[in-house]
Amino acid sequence: MTVYENIKKYAKKRNMNLQDVALKAGLSKNMIYQYNKGKNPSLETLTKIAEILGVSYNDLAGDNSTINAKSKKVDIKDAMQDDYTIMSYGGREIPPEELEMIRRILDGGK
Template sequence: MTVLDRIKKVSKKRGFSLTQVNDKANLGKNTIYSWKTKEPSINNLKAVADVLNVSVDYLLGKTDDNSTSMKPKQVDITDDDYIMTYQGKPIPPEDMEYIKRILNGGKD
C-alpha cells in the first residue's frame, strides 16, 4: 500500500476528503494528489499525519497500527480551522452550534 493509499484509507475512515485533509494541513493546492507520482516531504507528511491523528510511520507503511497518537490533540471548540469529530465522523455544523450553546450554559 502506498503513502497515498494509506492517506485515502484513513481520510475516508475519518470522514474527510483528500481536499479537506490537504487544506487542513495547509499544503499547496493538490499537494496530496501529487504524491501519486512523487515522494512527499517529511514536513508535509507530518502535517497530514497530524490532521489525521496517525503516525508518520503508519503513513510510510512502517507500522500497521493506525490508532490515534498517544498525545491527544487539544483545540478550542470555537476554532473553525479544525473539523471536530465524534467516533471518527465529522460533527455537523448545526450540532456543533448546539454543543456550544450547551457548554455556554444555554446562553447565546
C-alpha cells in the same frame, strides 16, 4: 500500500476528503493527488498530514523508503535540554514528565 493510498484510507476513516486534508496541512488542495503520480511528500509534510488524520508518521509512510527526508545529526542530550525541540515517539509528542525522566536517564540517573 503507497503513501497516497494510506492517506486516502485514513482520510476516509475520518470522513474527510483528500482536498480537506491537504488544506488543513497547509498544502494546495490538489497536492495529495500528486503523491499518486510519483511525487513524494517531505518528512515535515507527511508528519503534518499524520497529525491531522490522528495517526503516526509510520502509519502513512509504511514501508515506503522514498520519503524526502533531510537527515540531520542531533546530539540527543542537547536536544533534550532545548525547550524548543519537539520530541515525539510514534508520531505523538512525548509528555513533559516523561521527557524529564528521559533527561535523568541520559544524565546517568542524577
